[in-house]
């Protein structure tokens with residue numbers, strides 16, 4: 001908690017946990033801000049392609065035509081039953097049903113919004129699956145000789161085979177558009193979810209991605225992630241990326257989605273949320289993220305270790321997961337890695353190191369305050385109004401936006417989340433979620 005006071009100011013500290021909080025000069029009393037209940041469901045592999053196939057019974061044509069998902073799926077009740085069907089173990093949209101056995105098909109999230117002259121404030125509250133804050137993250141484990149990745153999300157083959165434990169951070173994500181992305185208003189986040197992405201059907205090999213002119217050649221990526229149909233010559237083929245010039249033109253026209261993510265491990269401790277956008281890939285904004293890799297590419301050793309005086313030891317061990325907060329933060333509990341510190345087999349160090357001071361540029365626009373208590377997580381995103389960066393969607397008073405939400409919990413990442421159908425967010429304007437003007 002101390003770190004948050006440092007970087008954001010004590011005034012906002014209580015934003016997530018308590019009902020009343022001062023934001024700069026004024027107070028947000030969240031009990032007075034209307035709440036919208038949004039059911040979010042487990043979507044399995046319901047990709048852009050599946051939705052336009054015969055598998056989507058009797059709805060392929062309508063979906064291709066661009067009809068709203070909610071023209072058939074009732075926005076409130078359906079969301080609650082659809083995930084249950086997919087997670088049941090009997091649905092073709094979840095081939096890894098064993099990995100999600102017992103998981104809830106949907107969750108309910110309470111959403112509230114407010115704004116003042118400077119910022120928009122978006123508050124989310126939901127019950128977590130775990131009995132702890134869900135801020136664990138895979139580490140690097142010393143095996144006596146080398147530091148090797150330890151832990152991964154629940155759907156990973158190595159986790160399913162029992163070779164490494166299920167470990168991942170909880171997350172709250174927002175995708176937002178200002179009317180410029182075709183199809184988003186009606187079909188929301190599903191515009192970005194395609195076969196061939198990580199953990200989706202037909203995922204290509206690393207070599208295939210490396211050989212692709214756009215993904216391997218220009219972007220230097222090794223996998224396929226969220227993309228918008230307009231970034232491809234054929235929306236159904238990840239390989240058919242448009243030229244760098246064409247993609248730059250789409251971006252200049254505002255044909256990209258804002259993506260903001262609060263992460264229980266990688267941003268929470270320093271009061272941040274990361275700032276990214278989706279166009280030809282799931283990109284981060286220009287600048288430096290709140291978190292950076294803790295692996296030295298040359299030595300293949302960690303860059304930072306815990307300060308034993310502050311953390312209690314210089315590293316953690318497997319048994320600490322779920323029990324202890326193991327977030328490595330520069331200027332707080334991190335010191336440069338000492339290769340001669342007498343490392344023992346089983347020592348684990350985090351894969352990322354956080355720094356509020358180092359994060360900068362457009363990537364550092366968003367702040368967020370999270371709080372977990374008795375199984376309830378609250379997060380308040382703080383998004384400055386009127387951002388003018390090329391990779392941001394500017395929010396302004398009077399504006400109405402389309403938003404889609406996702407929650408990752410229970411050691412999940414990638415597609416293993418709960419998602420919402422699209423909603424409207426209005427800043428002092430009529431919408432599903434109406435942000436209240438603070439005075």
Ligand code: HEC
Nearest residue numbers: 046051057058059062063067068069071072082085187190
């Ligand atoms: C024309 C009506 C229609 C539209 C538009 C439509 N769907 Fe469906 N959807 C259906 C029907 C019918 C089913 C099959 C239900 C069943 O098999 O019991 C279905 C099934 C699904 C399923 C599988 C789980 C389930 O409920 O059976 C998902 C996921 C889904 N739709 C998501 C979407 C999304 C996302 C969109 C928008 C991009 C969308 N649908 C648009 C009618 C529609």
